[in-house]
Amino acid sequence: MGDYSCKHRKPWMLNRAHLRSLSDVDIRLVRIFITVTECGGFAASEVELNIGRSTISKHISDLELRIGLKLCNRGPSGFSLTPEGELVLEASRRLLASIDGFQAEIDSIHTHLTGTLRLGLFDQSSTNPRAQVDGAIRAFDALAPDVALEIALAAPGVLEARVTDGSLDLAIVPIHRDSSLLSYQPLYTEHMTLYCGVGHPLFDIPQSTPLAELDLAQYKYAGYAFNSPNMHAAASLGLERSARVQEEEALSLLVQSGRYLGFLADHVAAAFLRKGHVRPVAPGETAYATTFAAVARRNPEPDRKTREFLECLRAAHPDP
Template identity: 80%
Template sequence: MAKRALLRSLSDVDIRLIRVFIAVTECGGFAASELELNIGRSTISKHISDLELRIGLKLCNRGPAGFSLTPEGEQVLEAAHGLLASLDGFQAHIDNIHIHLTGTLRLGLFDQSTTNPEARVHKAIQAFDASAPDVAFEIALDPPGVLEARVTDGTLDIAIVPIHRQSSILQYTPLYQEHMTLYCGEGHPLFDVPETARADALNLAQYKYAGYAFNSPNMKAGQSLGIRRAARVQEEEALSLLIQSGRYLGYLADHVAETFLRKGAVRPVAAQDTGYSSTFAAIVRRKPEPTRKTEEFLNCLVAAHQA
């Protein structure tokens, strides 16, 4: 017997749960959808359980036999596709009614984007405001995985992240580069070692390493050097603090480290061996297609970084 449905009217949370449900069915299960949604399997399972509770129906079978939709789940999936198509069509229609762009553009950025001389996001904002002065901005600072998840679920319109593991749900438009180098702080045993020293001669694995707590080029670079992560951070501000303590090695963007270098607070470690570059890209969802204001801002970003 079906459970009594709790759902009486749709909220933003319900629509987000429906988007997760569609993504899981398109990927063929919880495990396969982890990469696409950028959230863990346990969180995905909870989202599906919450949706089942909200609508009072069992949507899928999961277990040793694998993932499959129930007959009710098949019907809900068809209705969900229709609902999202209607919502997207309504939004597109409203956008096209307006001669001038209106509403809110929700932009996501990774930490320290403003100090990179190659990043011209401010120029894109300037150009966008000139062409769409009635659009308000909401800007969020989050780790790359969180930004990708928020663009995927529609709570952000566009974000700028370092390219790492690309999702087929998202469209990536490369914008600029960022160079990273391994640094240590004053008082660290490697502080007085010439930066031209080779990494394999320094036995880096014996030193504590501070790195990001999420999957990123930073994590991959640390693993390639064989150094153990003794501290995990979410933001570059915390990373620079640990490096300056003289107790940890860690990666900083060269443009961030420049101020500390001038003060003599940090030094590069085996720069020719430890340095790497990341490409930052603007990301939007492939489906539904971005709104007119999102497309316009993406065009402004591309133009600003090609200038």
């Protein structure tokens, strides 16, 4: 039959032995692959996964390398699955269903809940008096004392992406754009207002001054560096960021400096307001409210401990 050496083989055949066992990384790549196919391509899945197109492409290439098969065609003609990719997609869905089914069966075997609950929070969740997350944690610990908690703080988009890829069980974030891959359970509201600090040109202007007379666009504005209701509120006022922050602590400092305008949660600003360090700018026209919600994956459905914690959150927030 002649010599059929490695140089005559396709790259996918050479890579066939790379996947000897499944790791957590492999499962994450499989979840990303499913999301890309459900969205119809790399560009369309950027919002759902909250990662850039080049990173998504690398993840798919890594998965192709791991399993030794070309999964999709990408290029000027658009995104499409190869015949092998169609088969891998079906196998991937069966794999995740099996994993989730196994977890559900293990949960049902235990007379009490065990394992780890991975919760994500946006940094404002702990200071809002309307937020009763601490009460939900207290109730959950009484219900499931053997479940360990892991809590991560991050920007809303990052938290949603981590819930989507399964590295978090649920997260509490402000609602600013709904993802079809996630379920949203409204919990509480937060009221935001534009503020300035001592020494700012607007500090001594009467609060009753109409917004149209203030020409806010001429002043420096500090805002969050990620997509959020804050960003949309600023855009509606014609404000462009001169400073970008990741946490409310940094935003508070910039506003108190007297050099920047910035949206602060009213409960955060209250202490600075009492000390005379800040004051609201046209509160009747710049204030807005946003709703915080608990988010979890739609498919596969949350496991038992996650469902129980969601119920504790619902009970702690009877009036969203």
